Amino acid sequence: MKTVHALLLALLVLAGCSSGPEAAPPAAGPLVLDLSVDHASPQRVEAVRGQAVELTVTSEQPVDVHVHGVDVLAKAESGKPAVLKFTVDRTGTYDVEAHPDTLLVQLVVR
C-alpha cells in the first residue's frame, strides 16, 4: 500500500503543477464566429478569459439566441442575423443556444 500512497501523492503534486493558476494573457483579437441555426453543426471553440467574442447567427425562422451563463440574448430572423458581443470573465464551458434547444457552439474559456 505504501507504493500506492507514494504514487497517489506524486500524482497530486503533478496535478498541482500541470494546471497551476495561469495569468490570463492579454486577449489577442476578438473571437469572431458565424453560426447558422438551420445548419447547426456544433463544435467546441477555445477562447481566453477576457477575450471579446462576436457571434453572428443566421436563421430562417425567428429565434432567440443566448449564451448559458452569460447574460446576453439576441433575436435572429430571416435576413436579419442576431449579433451578440460580449466578453467572458470567468473560465468554464458555455453553451450558445438557439431557443428552445439547438446547440450552436460551445465556448471553452480558459
Added chain:
Amino acid sequence: MTVLAHGVGARHDLPLPLDLVLQGAAVALLASFLALGLLWTKPRFDAAEPAPDRDWWPVRLLVAVGLVLVPAAAWPHLVFVLVWVGVPVLSMLFGPVWRVLNPLRVAARVTLGRAYPERLGHWPAALGLLAFTWVELVSPDALPWFLVAHAVVNVAGGVVFGRTWFERADGFEVFSTLLGRLSPLRGNPFRALVATPVRPGLVAVVAVLLGSTAFDSIGSTPAWERLSVPDTAGLVAAVALVAGSYLLACRSFGGQLAHSMVPIVAGYVVAHYFSLLAVEGQRGVALLFGHTGFTPDDTLAAPVLVASVQLGAVLAGHLLAVVSAHDRALRLLPANRHLTGQVPLLVLMVGYTSGGLALLFAG
C-alpha cells in the same frame, strides 16, 4: 436536443486536462493490480449493518410543512441541487439522511402493513431513479409532473407496505442509504458495504446511477449534438452499457459484488457535481428564502480546485471499490482462483474509472 446541464446549471466546468486523465487512469490501473498482489489473502471485513437511526417523524413533518412555504422559483434548485446532489453528499458523510428527512415517509405511519413482495426488490427504486435522471438530463420542464407522480406512488406504497416500501422501493432513499454506508462516522465503511443486502434490482440501481452520470457528460458534448440521436436513447444506452458490462464481468457472482460499485458511484457524484453544489447550492439556499437576484460566490469553482477534486474523488472511489471487491471476492472464490478470479472485476473497475475520467475530459 440540448441537455440543460444538470437541470439548472448555466456554465459547466472546464474539461479535465488530458494529461491528468491519462495519469489518473495509469494510477488506477497500477494501484488495482498492485492491490491484488499486496492486499490481504484472507477475508477481513465481516458484515456489520450500521445501527438504524431513531424514527424521528417530527423532522419529516417539519420538512413537509416547510415545503409548502418554498417559493415556486426555488423548486428546480431545491430538487436538482440540494436534494439530488446535497443529500447524497451528506449521506456519504453522515449516513442515510434521506430516511430522516423524506416527508413522504410520514405515510408509513398509517400503513395497512402488507408484506412487500421479495421479488420486487429494488426494481421500483431503479425505475424511479431512471425516471428522475431522465427528467434531470433530458426534460427538466417535466419536474412538476415527476414530483407529483413520485409523491403519489410513494405515499401509496408507504400506506400499503409501510416502511419496507421506502427502504427498498424509493429510489432516493435507496441511493442515500447505499452512499450512507460509506460514512466514516457510522463504523467501518467496508463492513457496512459488505452488509448491503443483495436484492433483485440492486445491480440495476447501481447501473442507473453510474450510467446516468456518464450520459450527463456525453450528452453535453457538441459531438453528441451532431449525432442527432435522441437523448432518451443515449441515457438508456449508457445505463444498459454499465449493467451489461457489470453482468459480463461478474456473471458468476450476480449482485454479490454490486456493493463494491458504491464507492465508484460516490466518486462520480462528487466529481460531477462538486462545482454545481458549491455554486448553485448557494443560489438554491438564497432562492428558498426568496432572493431571486442572488449572485453566488464562485471561488470554489476555480479550475485547479475543480480538477483536483474531480481526480481525487474518482481515484479515491476507485481505490475503496477495489479494496471492497477484493475482500468480498476472497469469500466468494475458491482458494485456487483467488487471484485469477478477480481479474475480470478489476478490469471492469479500471474501465469504469478511466471511462469516467475520459468523460470528464470530453464533457
